[in-house]
Amino acid sequence: GPKVLQIPSHQIIDMGQMVTLNCDPVSNHLYFYWYKQILGQQMEFLVNFYNGKVMEKSKLFKDQFSVERPDGSYFTLKIQPTALEDSAVYFCASSVTGGSNERLFFGHGTKLSVL
Amino acid sequence: QQKVQQSPESLSVPEGGMASFNCTSSDRNFQYFWWYRQHSGEGPKALMSIFSDGDKKEGRFTAHLNKASLHVSLHIRDSQPSDSALYFCAASTNSAGNKLTFGIGTRVLVRP
Numbered sequence: 001g002p003k004v005l006q007i008p009s010h011q012i013i014d015m016g017q018m019v020t021l022n023c024d025p026v027s028n029h030l031y032f033y034w035y036k037q038i039l040g041q042q043m044e045f046l047v048n049f050y051n052g053k054v055m056e057k058s059k060l061f062k063d064q065f066s067v068e069r070p071d072g073s074y075f076t077l078k079i080q081p082t083a084l085e086d087s088a089v090y091f092c093a094s095s096v097t098g099g100s101n102e103r104l105f106f107g108h109g110t111k112l113s114v115l
Numbered sequence: 116q117q118k119v120q121q122s123p124e125s126l127s128v129p130e131g132g133m134a135s136f137n138c139t140s141s142d143r144n145f146q147y148f149w150w151y152r153q154h155s156g157e158g159p160k161a162l163m164s165i166f167s168d169g170d171k172k173e174g175r176f177t178a179h180l181n182k183a184s185l186h187v188s189l190h191i192r193d194s195q196p197s198d199s200a201l202y203f204c205a206a207s208t209n210s211a212g213n214k215l216t217f218g219i220g221t222r223v224l225v226r227p
Contacts, residue, residue: 042219048212106158
């Protein structure tokens with residue numbers, strides 16, 4: 001079936017550094033998402049992105065976070081600077097049109113460890 | 116209070132048995148409900164959706180929705196070891212962008 005690829009699978013960085021998480025969405029999908037999952041807690045919505053713009057973001061999407069998808073390249077989540085509480089698994093997802101009755105396709109996640 | 120609550124946290128069923136677990140929402144704006152399954156080391160994968168009152172069956176999986184009580188359940192018939200996973204209930208409203216609110220999950224172990 002359709003696959004969302006996330007690179008890298010694990011990233012370890014020092015607090016205060018910048019990190020970029022990369023996502024290759026399903027090729028014909030138009031809506032992209034980032035979710036955050038802290039160990040033992042539920043997955044939480046961070047942001048969705050369509051047509052080059054952030055459509056909606058949650059309160060977890062701090063000012064230090066940014067997303068973009070330059071033409072033909074990855075959909076990225078950048079955190080600058082990182083904080084200890086940013087340690088989590090970040091899941092990228094995509095869907096065809098963003099309709100509420102539509103399933104999301106998730107990647108395997110990037111585990112971010114901030115030391 | 117979490118907007119989507121799941122129970123139980125975990126359950127163990129014998130191979131061939133029935134696994135049943137529940138999801139309750141506290142937000143009446145939710146109109147669309149999904150069950151996602153996550154195997155260890157992977158991302159969640161959509162199992163099935165349910166938007167209307169009553170039962171919806173897909174193979175060995177049956178979902179039930181009661182919109183009045185905002186209660187959703189999932190039943191797995193003839194459970195297989197490959198069904199061992201974390202099952203998430205997720206809900207969304209009718210607004211564009213499909214922002215899903217997830218529960219914390221029910222961990223299912225199918226014993227061979």
